[in-house]
Structure formats: structure tokens, C-alpha cells
Amino acid sequence: MENGKMQFSAPVSRDRVIGKFPKWYTSQACLQNKDHWHVRVKNACKERAPWNLGMKMSKVVVVGDLYVGKTCLINRFCKDLFDRDYKATIGVDFEIERFELSGVPYSLQIWDTAGQEKFKCIASTYYRGAQVIIIVFDLADIRSLEHTRQWLIEAMTENEPGSCCVFLIGTKRDLLATAECQRVERDAIKMAADMRAEFWSVSSKTGENVRECFFRVAALAFEDSILQALQRGGASHIGPNDLIKIDHGTTEDPRASDLKRLTCC
Numbered sequence: 001m002e003n004g005k006m007q008f009s010a011p012v013s014r015d016r017v018i019g020k021f022p023k024w025y026t027s028q029a030c031l032q033n034k035d036h037w038h039v040r041v042k043n044a045c046k047e048r049a050p051w052n053l054g055m056k057m058s059k060v061v062v063v064g065d066l067y068v069g070k071t072c073l074i075n076r077f078c079k080d081l082f083d084r085d086y087k088a089t090i091g092v093d094f095e096i097e098r099f100e101l102s103g104v105p106y107s108l109q110i111w112d113t114a115g116q117e118k119f120k121c122i123a124s125t126y127y128r129g130a131q132v133i134i135i136v137f138d139l140a141d142i143r144s145l146e147h148t149r150q151w152l153i154e155a156m157t158e159n160e161p162g163s164c165c166v167f168l169i170g171t172k173r174d175l176l177a178t179a180e181c182q183r184v185e186r187d188a189i190k191m192a193a194d195m196r197a198e199f200w201s202v203s204s205k206t207g208e209n210v211r212e213c214f215f216r217v218a219a220l221a222f223e224d225s226i227l228q229a230l231q232r233g234g235a236s237h238i239g240p241n242d243l244i245k246i247d248h249g250t251t252e253d254p255r256a257s258d259l260k261r262l263t264c265c
């Protein structure tokens with residue numbers, strides 16, 4: 001009960017509760033190698049200051065060549081589904097995933113973009129305000145790894161330098177023999193280190209590492225948001241029911257702005 005009003009919010013599904021800080025895939029290409037929450041973040045969550053009781057959301061943009069498996073990756077995590085049949089993404093699509101991190105509710109707005117050249121104009125209008133950029137490549141198609149640098153450049157043209165956590169994710173590891181997979185991973189780790197990105201190797205078909213990878217995305221984005229909010233002065237004036245603009249994007253219903261943006265191309 002708050003100000004005489006009952007607060008209702010649907011509980012976060014139990015398999016989206018992240019208590020322990022999620023681990024990296026490889027220490028050779030990870031954004032941070034600590035295994036605990038930042039002490040300032042932990043304290044802020046414990047105190048449950050008003051600004052961290054409100055709904056918080058960060059924008060994640062998923063980019064990469066066509067057919068590398070972006071949609072399957074998102075569908076495996078969000079719906080636990082895998083579709084063998086290829087249906088090209090037209091423009092963009094998005095999912096919202098709710099989490100509880102260190103006791104605080106938090107959501108990711110995950111944008112799936114089209115890899116096809118002809119849809120790039122529409123897709124690129126959604127890059128702005130990303131807190132996380134996920135660049136996907138196909139472990140079984142080395143050219144798609146070579147193109148990841150260009151994807152990063154394009155995604156960053158719409159964002160401030162240093163404002164995004166970057167993940168490099170190799171998909172379809174189920175298609176490769178162990179030795180081959182290790183060889184490609186070595187190249188990908190070099191690329192990730194070069195890009196200052198965190199590398200993950202996953203299979204949407206089997207589900208291997210998909211959940212772990214998105215938990216890591218959520219944890220790093222969450223920590224970053226809280227630290228930025230604290231740096232800006234804790235936003236203590238914000239009430240518990242407000243939507244807090246913790247990322248560089250928007251927390252309004254994305255569908256509203258989609259309609260505006262789609263008319264640009």
C-alpha cells in the first residue's frame with residue numbers, strides 16, 4: 001500500500017530471477033571479470049531507494065548478417081522455441097523480457113533487426129538509444145564474422161561512443177565439430193577483444209549457452225544503468241511509480257514511436 005493506493009505488478013517468472021552475478025563465457029573476451037554485484041549497486045538494491053522501485057527497462061539491439069540466427073536466438077531465449085524454417089525478418093520486431101536482478105524488477109526490450117540489405121534503412125532507425133548492442137554471426141560461416149566490425153560501426157553511428165555494452169555472439173555451434181568450433185572461436189575472441197565486446201558461443205537449436213548469455217546481458221545492462229543513475233545523482237526526486245529513463249533511449253511503449261519512425265524510409 002502506498003499513498004493509500006494498492007500497488008499491483010505481476011511477479012517475475014521464477015526462471016528470470018537473477019540472484020548471483022552471471023559469469024562470462026571466456027575471460028579472454030569479457031566486459032568484466034568480477035563474480036559479484038558492484039558494491040554500490042548492491043547497496044542501492046538493498047536500500048530499495050524509491051528510484052529503484054519503479055519499472056526499469058533497457059534497450060538491446062540485435063544486428064548481424066541475414067540468416068545468421070538472430071531471430072532464433074531471441075525466440076530460444078524469450079519463448080524457448082526453435083524453428084528450422086527460415087523466415088526473413090522484415091524491418092524489425094521486438095520482445096520485452098522481465099527479470100528480477102538482485103531483488104529489483106528490470107526489463108529488457110530486445111530488438112530483432114533484419115539482416116537483409118533492403119531492410120537496413122528501416123532497421124537502422126532503431127539503433128538509437130541502445131544500451132546493449134548484440135552482434136550475431138554464424139560460427140559455420142566465417143564471412144559473417146568478418147562483417148561484424150561493419151555492423152558495429154553502423155550501430156554506433158546512432159549512439160554515443162562508449163555508451164553501449166557490446167556482445168559478439170556466434171550461433172549454430174551445434175553444426176560444428178569441437179576442433180572446428182574452437183578454431184572459429186579463437187578468431188572470434190580476437191575480433192571481440194578488438195571491438196571491446198564480450199564473446200559468447202551458443203546454439204539456439206540445442207539452447208546451449210543461450211540463457212546464460214542473456215542473463216549476462218541483463219546483469220551488465222542493469223549494473224550499468226544503476227551506476228549511471230547513481231552518477232547522475234541517484235534520481236532521488238523520481239517517485240516509485242515513475243518510468244525511469246535509465247538508458248539513452250526511451251521507456252515509452254516502443255510501438256508508439258515505431259509508427260512514427262516507420263514513415264521515414
Ligand SMILES: Nc1nc2c(ncn2[C@@H]2O[C@H](COP(=O)(O)OP(=O)(O)OP(=O)(O)O)[C@@H](O)[C@H]2O)c(=O)[nH]1
Pocket residue numbers: 064065066067068069070071072073083084085086087088089090113114115116171172173174175202203204205206
Ligand atoms: N543448426 C542450427 N540452425 C540455426 C541456429 N540458429 C538459427 N538456425 C537456422 O538458421 C536459419 C536462419 O535463422 P534466423 O534466426 O531466421 O536468421 P536471422 O539472422 O534472423 O535472419 P534475417 O531475419 O534474415 O536477418 C534458420 O533456418 C534457422 O533454423 C542454430 O543455433 N543451429
